[in-house]
Amino acid sequence: MTAPGVVAPPAVASASVAAPAVSMTRRYTFPAAHVLRHPSFSDRENQRVYGKCANPAGHGHEYAIEVTVTGPLDERLGWVVDPSVLDAIFDAQVRARFAHCLLNDDPVFRSQVPTAENLAQVIYASLAESLADRSSARLVEVRVVETRRNSFSYGDVK
Numbered sequence: 001m002t003a004p005g006v007v008a009p010p011a012v013a014s015a016s017v018a019a020p021a022v023s024m025t026r027r028y029t030f031p032a033a034h035v036l037r038h039p040s041f042s043d044r045e046n047q048r049v050y051g052k053c054a055n056p057a058g059h060g061h062e063y064a065i066e067v068t069v070t071g072p073l074d075e076r077l078g079w080v081v082d083p084s085v086l087d088a089i090f091d092a093q094v095r096a097r098f099a100h101c102l103l104n105d106d107p108v109f110r111s112q113v114p115t116a117e118n119l120a121q122v123i124y125a126s127l128a129e130s131l132a133d134r135s136s137a138r139l140v141e142v143r144v145v146e147t148r149r150n151s152f153s154y155g156d157v158k
């Protein structure tokens, strides 16, 4: 019962409003190279679409990968995921596969162009399954920072 003159507390949030959650974002870096060319395009078409990024000699980036996870907070340890577990998963699933490599050589990029957008999706898929196996945390987003001007996100992107 609310006393006269006292403002009633707000109604309990409806089920459609998400409760606040804790997330953790960890940043990794590695160098890799790529050539942007669609396998079904001619050299001329690739040059027209991708410009200098289609140069057959390729070019490199120092990729920064920001991995965001969420999940129940471990009350005792105070974290969402053990960072060393995420590091081990990243090293095994991503760094070992792509660091110091030509992305085009990876089987997944034989049928799709190794843009940062596609790389973000491939990394997301690579991490999600291993994380589910080894942690109660859930992958939310993978962000690939390719240059100072460009970054690309895949996941629960707002």
Ligand SMILES: [Zn+2]
Pocket (backbone or CB within 6 Å): 034, 053, 059, 060, 061
């Ligand atoms: Zn590039």
